[in-house]
Structures are given as C-alpha cells and as structure tokens.
Amino acid sequence: MPKILITRNVGAEAMRLLKATRFELIVNPVDAEPSRAWVLEQIADPDVVAACIMHGQPSDRVDAEFLSHANKNLKVISTFSVGYDHIDVAAANARGIAVGHTPGVLSDAVADLTVMLVLMAMRRVEEGISLVKSGGWPQLPWAPFVMCGPGLGAPNLTIGFLGFGRIAECVVDRLLAFTNKSAPPRVLYTSSRAREDQAEIDAGFSSRWGVDVKRVEKDGLAEADIVIVLCALTPDTEGAVDAALLKKMKKTAVLVNAARGPIVNSDDLNAALDEGEIFGAALDVITGEPHIAPDHPLVLNKRCAVLPHMGSADYGTRNAMADLCVRNAIAGAEGRALPAEVRV
C-alpha cells in the first residue's frame, strides 16, 4: 500500500485529514525531532509516495544525501513552512518530485505580532518590564514625561516598510486603526525594483487605504517615524539596515524586524540605540538565532525588545499551516496538482 511519511505529529486536526485517506501513514513516533538516520531510512521505503517535513528540524534537510536515499516513487515533499531554504527545490524537481509549502496562512499572525512590536518599541515596554523586574519601580521619580515615548496617535506620522508584501499590507490595515484621524499618516515602502506602472500601483494603494502611499529607495525610509522590516532575506537585503541608514533616521524613530535577522546589522543597531540615533527597537528575529546568549548586547539593551521568533505562533495559524502541508502531501500522493507548490 502507498505510504505518506510525516516526520512530526502536526496536530490532531491535520492528522485526521491524513487518516481519512487510503494511504498508510508513517509518523515519527516520538514528539521530538527524529534522527537523520530514521528520516533517510523511511524515505528509502519504496512505498513512500509523499513526505511531510519540517523546516524547524535539521534532520529533514532536503539535500543531495536526502535525495539519493529517496525511493523512485516519491512524488512530493511538503514542508510545514513558507520558507524552503532547507530544500534543494531544483534537484528535487529534476527527479520528478514536486515541493509544497504553506504561503499566505501566516500573514495575519505575523502582522498581529508586528503591530505589537511597533507599540512595544514606541512605548518603551522592554525598559518598563526591566524596571519592574529589577525592583526599580518604587524609586522611579514621577515627572510629566517620565517613561514617555512617541505615540501612534501623533499627527502626520510616516510609516516606512522595508519590503511591502502581503504581511506589510496586513500591518497597514491594522495600524490605520491606531493613527491620527485628523492628521493621517503616510506610508513609504521599498521594493526590489520600481515597476513601469509604479505610479499606478501607488495610486491603487493610496486609494485603498485613503492615505498617501509611495515607493521610495531605501534611503527614503530615513524620513519615517517607524521603520518595519518585512522583506525577504536575499543578498540584496542582507545588512540593509546598517549604520549608514540608522544614522540618517530620526532620533525619535523606532525599528521593528519581523522578517529575518540578518537584514539588520546587530552591532550597528546596538550602537545606534546607545548613541540615541534612533529611539527604540523591537525584534522577533535576530542574526544568529536561536544561539543568542543572555549577554548579547541587544538582549541587554533596554531600548530593544528581543522575542524568540514567534511571528506565526498562534494555534489557528499553525493549524492552518498543518492543514495546507498535509493537503499538499495528499494531493501529490494522489497525482493531483498541489494546492501550494513551490515554483523556482
């Protein structure tokens, strides 16, 4: 009987979908990352026609070794993630294996967390929490502007995005519920290159939200009160937020990174915060994660909140990812088109 391999229990809802098929299931029996040897052994089983794999498990890396072990009947590899930097898609496709992933379903959860990070950075939440934890609250002297930060309700705010895809659009939807109604914000964003119909695209965005939206080159973001990093990590964007950009930014501006750590240069950000070149920062991602020590300068910096990459971590979202991951596998196993196939 043809089999589907699942390298990690993906939750009751998605497992139910799998159990309703005619396929036999091979499920990693422990609730932990399997060994690489176990994965390679299972993938060699000639009955395995589809495999659900996890981005978060290094054991599941789809490289030359993995593909050389894969049996000739394997039709689809479906990853529990949007990103597929752990999969050699071209090599898999060359062997007739389709690759599925889970785009779209994370946008709302990541946008929610991004807006929270904006508020945390503006309103000095890391500093406030640290004050309470260190026992400093009783000694905090009252003053009219003590612990104040810039607010989202300020007039004529400029909101800047490094990268302006689906998640960024969801962030704009949310932020406009907070911003000043009588002196509305404007939105600036970067993209990898200007389109021929750029003016038309920006007019479309502007009319959709009723505020001025405009593509700029990266340096244009220096005018922003809030800079939100939501682009993909590519050779072009690696280190895009560096000392040069941070020095040009407003002293009252905040930086949020909800995309990939290496887009922001950690040393440069820490220096900019210490020297008051920007007001604050909040990061869901950071270069070198998860190997971040408690004495990392940005972890110690009171003007910077560091979260352990939780952008998509809500139950509804992870269940939706599991659902799409499993449906990609079943479709591939049944020889149908994948609901969400990676095209490279």
Place this chain on the structure above:
Amino acid sequence: MPKILITRNVGAEAMRLLKATRFELIVNPVDAEPSRAWVLEQIADPDVVAACIMHGQPSDRVDAEFLSHANKNLKVISTFSVGYDHIDVAAANARGIAVGHTPGVLSDAVADLTVMLVLMAMRRVEEGISLVKSGGWPQLPWAPFVMCGPGLGAPNLTIGFLGFGRIAECVVDRLLAFTNKSAPPRVLYTSSRAREDQAEIDAGFSSRWGVDVKRVEKDGLAEADIVIVLCALTPDTEGAVDAALLKKMKKTAVLVNAARGPIVNSDDLNAALDEGEIFGAALDVITGEPHIAPDHPLVLNKRCAVLPHMGSADYGTRNAMADLCVRNAIAGAEGRALPAEVRV
C-alpha cells in the same frame, strides 16, 4: 501682579501658553517633586490666583492643610491628571475654588497600550522575552505548536470588558482591525447598572461596529476569550476579578488590566495562572504599585507581563494633558469657565 503657581515644569509647549498671559509665573525651579513646605508657602502668597498641581507628586495633595494655607484669592486648582482622588473637591469648592482636570485626552494612548497588552498576553510575550534573557532560546526544541498561544484572528472570538467607557470604545475600534472578518467577534461588557433603554444602547453599539455588542452581568464575562478591565475603581469594582470569576473563565482566555490595580485580586490571578485556569495575563497596573518587589509572584509568573503603569505615557498625550491643565488654570485665573472642571 496676579500669579499662577506651577508645581512642576509641564513641558515647553504648555509653558509657552502660560508665558503668553499677563500673569506672573511661579515655577518649581527644580525638575523634581518640590517639598510640601515650598508648596504651602507658595499657595499662601496672596497674589496666587491659580495653581497647576501634579497627581504624581504627594507634595501637591489638596487636603485641609493645603486649603488652610491657600490665600483668599485662589480661584482655581488645576490637576495634571484625569483622576482627582488627591483633591478634596467639595472642600475646595466650598471655599470658592474651582477644580480642573484633564479628561478625554488620554483615551487613545491607553487604548493603544491595552491592545498591545492583549497581544502580549495571547502570544506569550513575557515567556518569550524571559526565555531569551535566560539563555534558553538555543535549547528551545522546535515543535509545530511550540510557544503558541491563542490568536486574535480566531473565528467567533468573544471580547469581554469590565467597564465600557470611552477607552473601551477606542479599544474596540482597534481590535476590529485584527479580528476574523468571515467569523467576526462579539463584544460583552459590564456597567454599574442596566439602563432602562439598555437594548437600544446595545443596538446602537452593535450597528456602530457591525458586531454583536451586549451588556452582561459580571459572570457573563466568563464566556469571553479576552477579558479587559477598564472600569473605575470603586467599592463595587474592588476585587471584582477574583477566584470565583477566574475559575469560571475559559482555560484559553487572557486577562488584561489597564485600569486600576485593586480591581484584580493579585493572589487569585497568580493561582489561576499557575493552575491553568486561564491562559495568560498582562497588567499595566497592580495592587500596591509602585511598591512592587522583583519577587512579587505576578512579576515572576511567566504567563503574566507587568508594566509600570505607562498607559498614558506618550509625548503627544502628556503634552495634551499639560495643555488642558494649563488652559484650566488660565481660564480660572481670568474668571472664565474652565474647559474641564471637576463636578462632584
């Protein structure tokens, strides 16, 4: 020449308004709380016709002692706060002194922070930050649902408010930008008593937001996925969130307090979090503040974020409070009606 006393520099913008008047100014010369003796000495000056005082400075308490020192020409006491529990308003009025305060201008800033607290409680941010600070991130094992929490995008969410004034309405405005569009939330709220036209009031709210809004008794909040405390502290609301209510709540629910500490029983909340009776909490206020030690159970509890009462702490808001405080003082000094007078 008639004088206006200002017990604390309230920022350049508001000080400019004062300097443009015909009044002489007496400003606390240091950027710190003045001594009680200094305040009493100044208020006795027969030329002082108006006084701007601070809620955050115990030296400024308007009690029998203060009023016995006040000269006979004092016309107005204007506090830099909405709350006036530090002022004996009836006694001041009996001596012909009007009392001004700063309502309204804080609503947006507090609502911003409240929405942030909702997201922090749902998305386990305190736990996430603690993990990073303790050096635990490298050892965090990946799993499909690791560090997951309930999300604002879940279908048919129930949002509950203990108290439903202006700030709560601003919170609803914001939360609806996050909630599920195809399976919208409903809103439940308490108020001190049902009105005769309660059905009409609720219909008005429902049509304003396009979601079902309904007044309930306190126990009705047990159906909510999110309970947000935004009522005034009164003998009726003190301890309103107690073990009995917390036990009835959903295990997946979160609690946010952005009003006054004593409305929530801290011991009961800590026990409910430890026993998994609710999912998480986030507090801007806490009983006993600011005298909160680092080993306070709720400060140590990873499912609870504790902030040092920063609800209104954004520059725009504090400047707007200073503006209204100063305009109350000037109006009173000139014998005009106060823009915002406390009526008891």
